[in-house]
Amino acid sequence: MPAPPARSWTAPLMGLVLLALVAASFASLPLHFAALFSLDAVTSVREFLAGFAPPELGSGFLRKTGLAAIETLSMSALGTLLAVAGGILLAIPAAGRFGRAARGAVRAVLNVLRSIPELVWASVLLIAAGLGPFAGTLALAAHTAGVLGRLFADALENAEPLPERSLRINGAAPMAAFLYATLPQTLPQMLSYTLYRWENNIRAAAILGVVGAGGLGQMLKYHLSLFQMQKAATVIVAMLLLVALVDALSFALRRALTR
Known part of the structure; x- marks a missing residue:
């Protein structure tokens, strides 16, 4: 009768380490759940949210919001397109096509690109490119190129x-041989990754406007800073509709690719 396999303690040990980290997180952070759900907090939140109703529906402001939404969509699409081009160029050496030294060096570059958040990239690029959507587009492209380059590799x-x-x-x-044999195998997966990152970049593009990178985010920051809550509500609704539209479009494209 064969001897039973040796029991591995790796999984239980990792579970204990994770539990210890979670316990240490709760112990070290000043979490005030009682204050969060207190009557004063609930009243303050209700009064704050009441200031958003009803949203501003004037034709002039809706037109301005629509143009900002198009700008946000353009930023995300162009940033993703630039990231795909850069990601493919970096993925080939990162996959070991030019030796181990090149693989390690390019993967280090990809780590740097994706480790820096979009907001930090935008803050740096605003100095070079100035205020507006150009800096936001470059920020999205830089961060997303690091993410897609690693996934493509x-x-x-x-x-x-x-x-x-x-x-x-x-x-x-x-x-x-690479173009006719390897690339067709990975192309559907690459397209799926690209569509998913486009969804993320829509949200990121809306946030980048907060630092002056244009689009809906810049409008939202402006109206919130002036306490124009009804106009801010219209911008938030436009953000939600834009994200929902892109999510639905991306889902439909992914289903079409997997058929």
Whole structure:
């Protein structure tokens, strides 16, 4: 009778470490749940939210909000497109196509790009590019290129190598073998990653306006700073509708790609 396999203590140990981290987090943070749900807090929140009703529905302001929504959508789309181009260029060496040294160096660059949040990128680029959507678009492109580059590189590394190897054995050039064998395998996955990041960039583009990068976020910051709550409510509703529209479009495109 074969001996039972040796029991691994790795999973229970990791679980205990995670529980200890959660307990330490609750112990170290000053969480005031009683104050959050107190009568004064509830009353203050209700009065604050009441100031948003009804939203501003004047034709002039709605037109201005619509133009800002188009600007936000354009920022997210162009930023994602630039990130896809940069991500593919960085993913090829990051997947080990040019040796281990190049792989490590490019992956370090990708780590830097995606470790810096969009708001920080926008704050830096506003100095170089000035106020407006251009800096926001570049900020989205820089951060998203780091994310997509890493995802694309992992997809290329996990692709089945046999088709490309077969083409190489039969005399195909390295780039032709890559384009006809490996890239078609990973393209649906890359498109899915791109659409998902576009969804995220819509939300990020709306937030980037808070630091002066244009779009709905800049309108929201302006009207909130002047305590024009009804106009701010209209901008928030426009943000919600824009995110819902892009989510639905992205979902439909992903379903069409997987059929």
